[in-house]
Amino acid sequence: MKQMQNQMLRLLFLGVLLSSVTVTSLYSQDGDVTKGKALFNANCAACHQLDKKMTGPALRYVEKRLYDDEGLDRAWLNAWIRNSSSLIKSGDVYANKIYNEYNGAAMTAYPQFSDQDISNILAYTAQDKTVPAVAAVAAVSSQSSAQDSDFSKILILSALAILFSLLALGLFLVNKTLRRFAVANKVEIREVTKSPSLWKAFVKNQFLMLLCAIFFLLSSAYFVYGYLSQIGVDQGYEPIQPIHYSHKIHAGQNGIDCKYCHSSARVSKHSGIPSLNVCMNCHKSIYEVAESTATEEYSKEFYDAEIQKLYKAVGWDDAEQKYTGNTKPVKWIRIHNLPDFAYFNHSQHVTVAGIECQTCHGPVEEMEIMYQHSPLTMGWCINCHRETSVKVEDNGYYEKIHEALSKKYGVEKLTAAQMGGLECGKCHY
Secondary structure (H helix, E strand, O other): OHHHHHHHHHHHHHHHHHHHHHHHHEEEEEEEHHHHHHHHHHOOOOOOOOOOOOOOOOOOOHHHHHHHOOOOHHHHHHHHHHHHHHHOOOOOOOHHHHHHHHHOOOOOOOOOOOOHHHHHHHHHHHOOOOHHHHHHHHHHHHHHHHHHHHHHHHHOOOOHHHHHHHHHHHHHHHHHHHHHHHHOOOOOOOOOOOOOHHHHHHHHHHHHHHHHHHHHHHHHHHHHHHHHHHOOOOOOOOOOOOOOOOHHHHHOOOOHHHHHHHHHOOOOOOEEEEHHHHHHHHHOOOOOOOHHHHOOOOHHHHHHHHHHHHHHOOEEEEEOOOOOOOOOOOOOOOOOOOOOOOOOOOOHHHHOOOOOHHHHHHHHHHOOOOOOOOOOOOEEEEEHHHHHHHHOOHHHHHHEEEEEEEHHOOOOOOOHHHHHHOOOHOOOO
């Protein structure tokens, strides 16, 4: 009997111990944070952030919050992650509450996730938020650099003040010495006979007058021609847009194809100004820039404020993750502008000829602020047509005309000029 009592006490103690371990391990890091981060970024980051509501709720401490507020354990989370629709249809109260709160947005099912995969993701979401060390270092370095800059300014100003003081003293002493010399040594001033007027001699010489007149007319014509030839040439034009858009970040660092935003360049005469909805394809999820993006000239706060301008223009409520309908048109400033009498077709060059955007627009991927890289003059276009060989390999558009013209000119490759690219009617209609 005594042995049975001891055995029952042991079992009771073991049960209490197991229950306490279950509760305490609910929030423990029983998963791999590194693997969890990789899984989160690959599968969850499109709709979730750790600290911000997006298409779905913020997920930092999600397991702890669900247990403390709703009494839901890891088993419920596993069921929700693997098949949320099934859990909703089962009538689960909290599942239907979340489904209705987020306007019926269905969560993607992940039946392929193992228990360990889910543990890894939850371990990643249970990490405490840390302030990037880079920001702290940058703040300290900026403060020290500011102090160094102030000290340098004071040092330079002090040196300049001493220099001007010495210069003023030197001028005073030189002036005083010259005055003494003038008083001690009086010099007799003699009247100098004036020479004949050079102007009168020049006017009397008709040959010199003719040469000067010809030189004046030719030089005037040269400068007038140079001035008139620059009218309408806006090379280097770099206006400030109402919303700052960095091609360096988008096309350079992030490698976004130019034709993703300027999609009409592939099929239309015009490249077009992208709709702000194209921007929102990414910026519904990207509400701030990375710390590494900031520079001395453009801080992270500056870029984040420009994203807020975009939200205001399209009427996007970032907190509620929905459109309000209160839109505000953006008055973009056009940079590249050809005269009305000049015809240019983007699709002919981009799609048919296969010319890269950088050929005309310069190193766009390096431009923080977009500017006109090329002169876009008639001479510039003609030189390009004379020098550029048309891409005819595997290009059915040029198959027949290439066969005929290659025999005519006796060449294997044809330039745009040889294919009629210098005819006036090609660009002027």
